[in-house]
Amino acid sequence: MMYNPDRRKIQDKDFELVEAINSGRFELFQELVKRYEQKLYNFGLRMCGDVCDAEDLVQDTFLNVFRYLKDFRYETKFKNWLYRIATSTCIKKRRKSKFAPERELSLDxxxxxxxxxxxxxxxxxxxxxxxxxxxxxxxNTIRNAILELPEKYRLVIVLRDLEGFSTAETAQILNLKPSNIKVRLHRARLYLRDKLKGYFAHDE
Amino acid sequence: MTSDQHDHSHCLSMFQKLSEYIDNELDEMTCRDIERHVEECVPCKICLETLKRTVNLCKKLESKPVPESVSLKLKEFIQSMSDGRSIVQK
Incomplete structure (x- = not known):
């Protein structure tokens, strides 16, 4: 199905560029990389804590974007779609290399x-x-505390508080209900708060 | 209110909503309820202020620049993909 720009549901500063790439101007893909490489690199660092893993995440994400950009439907902001790909790339990668143990954080x-x-x-x-x-x-204390969080909480706090996505956008990126995002975010923040309390207690 | 007089059931219900309060995701009545409560309850006020500070610290964390070598490698990688796609198109 051909994309009709007049029927766009939302406005996005990246649509014009994506459209140009999808019309065959592949040389413009470098511009897309320029816009997002730093964001993705930092997302990788925050999720993996390792520069090599962050580098791999950026490369694998752009590889997938390059493969699937023609399927982009302009129904969401390009950035949200990009992070959806980055997130699933990150989850797949981390499943191969066990890092922070998966566990539930309870409010108690x-x-x-x-x-x-x-x-x-x-x-x-x-x-x-x-x-x-x-x-x-x-x-560095905060970055390390984030890395200690189980992945499902880390993803949410990184997307919400560090990358700046809203609850609705984070829910869309992770394919979860907004209520789940809120619960995970609250527990992740409380975990970090406890780490900070411990950090500052040393100064007392 | 001192910590000894802390009404745990009320505090616990506040405690569960603090992130939504910080994010402005609660209705006005619930917000006012929380504000009234923390005015009188020091432990909950501390809890709210330290959580608020935690969120703001996270939001202020600086981004790191992409190392030049990584950027260059990525550029070459993208170039090779773009060239491949252009050849296929032609």
Missing amino acids: EFWPKEDAHIPDAVPEWAQIPLNKLLNVELS
């Missing part, structure tokens, strides 16, 4: 225990200006 594990010490004021790390707080060491 983040709920303060009866005998837990509850501070009587908001800690300093949650109050001082962000730019004074976020240094290289803290950035």
Whole structure:
């Protein structure tokens, strides 16, 4: 079926370029790569934590995009479609190399225990200006904590809080219900918050 | 309210919704309910503020540049694919 630009349901800055590539101007594919290689490379780093795996993820994703771009239906933003491919490439890749163990995070594990010490004021790390707080060491602590998360939670927090997709977009990319995204995101954030609490507790 | 007087059932129901509150995904009535609660409940206020800070830290994490060698390799890889496709088309 031929694509008719007048019947587009949504606007997207990438459609014109995709359309040109699909009309045979394959040399323009490099422009698509230029637009997204850094984003995908960082997505790979955040998901795999290893530069070689991130490099493979970028290459494999673009290979799949190149193969399947002609099937793109312009019914979603190109970026969301790209991340759908990147995500499935990443999941396939990680199944081959076992890394963080898969397990469920329950809300109970983040709920303060009866005998837990509850501070009587908001800690300093949650109050001082962000730019004074976020240094290289803290950035690495957060990145490592994300890598410790089981994959299904890591994917959601990376897409939502680091890549900036909405709940609806993340649900579409991962083919899950928005309610599932919200549950996973909340638990992933609580996990990271506990890691940060531990990190800042060393300074007290 | 001190931590000893902490009403766990109410707090737990707030605790479950904190991310949706941070993301502006709750209706106005639930938002006001949470805001009233954290005004009076210090443990929940701490919980909300530390979670909010965690989310903002994640959002502020900087991207790393793609190493030049990786970029070049990718460019060559794409070039070889594009050339192959062009030949097939002709």
